[in-house]
Amino acid sequence: MSCDFLGLALPGVQELSPYVPGKPVEELAREFGLDPAEIIKLASNENPLGPAPMALKAIQEALPELTRYPDGNGFALKQAVSRRFGFDLSMITLGNGSNDVLELLARAFLAPGSEVVFSQHAFAVYPIVTQAVGATAVQVPAREWGHDLEAMAAAITPATRLVFIANPNNPTGTWIERAEFEAFMAQVPEQVLVVLDEAYTEYVTADDALNGFDFIDRCPNLIVTRTFSKAYGLASLRVGYAISHPQVADVLNRVRQPFNVNSLALAAAAASLEDTAYLAESRRANREGMLQLEQGFRELGLGWISSRGNFIAVDLGREAAPVYQGLLREGVIVRPVAGYGMPNHLRVSIGLPQENKRFLDALARVLNGE
Numbered sequence: 001m002s003c004d005f006l007g008l009a010l011p012g013v014q015e016l017s018p019y020v021p022g023k024p025v026e027e028l029a030r031e032f033g034l035d036p037a038e039i040i041k042l043a044s045n046e047n048p049l050g051p052a053p054m055a056l057k058a059i060q061e062a063l064p065e066l067t068r069y070p071d072g073n074g075f076a077l078k079q080a081v082s083r084r085f086g087f088d089l090s091m092i093t094l095g096n097g098s099n100d101v102l103e104l105l106a107r108a109f110l111a112p113g114s115e116v117v118f119s120q121h122a123f124a125v126y127p128i129v130t131q132a133v134g135a136t137a138v139q140v141p142a143r144e145w146g147h148d149l150e151a152m153a154a155a156i157t158p159a160t161r162l163v164f165i166a167n168p169n170n171p172t173g174t175w176i177e178r179a180e181f182e183a184f185m186a187q188v189p190e191q192v193l194v195v196l197d198e199a200y201t202e203y204v205t206a207d208d209a210l211n212g213f214d215f216i217d218r219c220p221n222l223i224v225t226r227t228f229s230k231a232y233g234l235a236s237l238r239v240g241y242a243i244s245h246p247q248v249a250d251v252l253n254r255v256r257q258p259f260n261v262n263s264l265a266l267a268a269a270a271a272s273l274e275d276t277a278y279l280a281e282s283r284r285a286n287r288e289g290m291l292q293l294e295q296g297f298r299e300l301g302l303g304w305i306s307s308r309g310n311f312i313a314v315d316l317g318r319e320a321a322p323v324y325q326g327l328l329r330e331g332v333i334v335r336p337v338a339g340y341g342m343p344n345h346l347r348v349s350i351g352l353p354q355e356n357k358r359f360l361d362a363l364a365r366v367l368n369g370e
């Protein structure tokens with residue numbers, strides 16, 4: 001009988017389920033004997049347009065330097081972020097994806113006994129980074145699939161160190177109104193750090209939408225995270241960042257791996273920020289694709305959760321797992337969200353018009369039992 005290695009892990013780690021990513025195209029091709037070129041993946045909220053042309057050019061130019069370590073301070077990218085949004089370099093923390101920043105926050109500020117508040121149906125990485133360091137996750141029931149900020153404020157205790165808020169939230173697509181957030185921040189004690197995860201903010205088109213950057217100067221305990229994985233189309237390169245009080249950035253910098261963002265990611269991200277035509281086209285394509293999917297769901301008699309992201313959770317009104325399997329057989333990969341407490345929903349990323357159509361046609365066939 002060998003040693004019980006699981007039993008040696010932190011209790012919080014023993015209770016964790018590993019993050020389940022969207023099924024890769026190659027994996028489905030292998031399992032079902034399908035041609036990868038015939039498969040569409042609408043499962044990981046990736047930008048269907050491919051990377052920004054300016055990012056690809058920057059990567060080409062950076063390739064000969066691959067033998068060198070990247071700039072551990074990410075100076076050029078921080079400068080690009082600073083130019084674009086007006087924050088001092090001392091307020092910027094770069095991450096290997098914004099998930100890296102979430103983990104740095106957990107590692108730097110949490111210990112066993114610390115409590116972390118987040119919402120039911122919120123992003124799966126929040127419980128992972130919390131429990132990985134032995135802290136206690138406090139999950140607050142959602143209201144109409146979205147964050148109930150009043151209940152979240154009420155869940156804060158003297159042991160609370162962090163609050164995670166996703167706006168828009170993944171996988172629900174729900175959002176928080178500016179006034180609601182303002183009222184929330186007024187209630188949170190200053191020693192509780194509030195992490196506003198804005199991974200999808202570039203897709204939000206409403207003029208009066210909540211923008212965490214507007215609150216940074218007035219709320220020293222606010223940390224806003226953003227990513228290049230979604231609207232900027234660089235999911236595979238892994239690069240994101242946080243804007244925070246300089247002292248919070250200093251703390252994160254102490255626990256960060258020295259070279260956590262690679263040189264191609266640094267170059268591509270800085271170039272993407274300049275590619276405003278690409279971003280505008282990504283937003284336009286997303287708006288159109290969202291309308292196309294909503295129209296398709298309407299025709300199929302299905303409900304959905306209104307979304308401001310680049311994805312939408314459709315309500316099948318029955319267990320979604322068999323429908324997910326049926327779609328796989330059709331060569332269409334979407335995302336089951338039973339693990340998020342949503343067994344009747346599937347999360348579908350907005351694709352190109354022809355991909356959205358293929359998904360809707362396949363969904364109609366699967367639902368009709370064809």
Ligand SMILES: *Cc1c(COP(=O)(O)O)cnc(C)c1O
Pocket residue numbers: 045096097098099100123166169170197199226227228229230235238239240
């Ligand atoms: C995709 C996503 C992220 C971004 O992850 P990266 O590590 O930057 O790729 C962060 N938060 C939420 C809610 C997401 O859905």
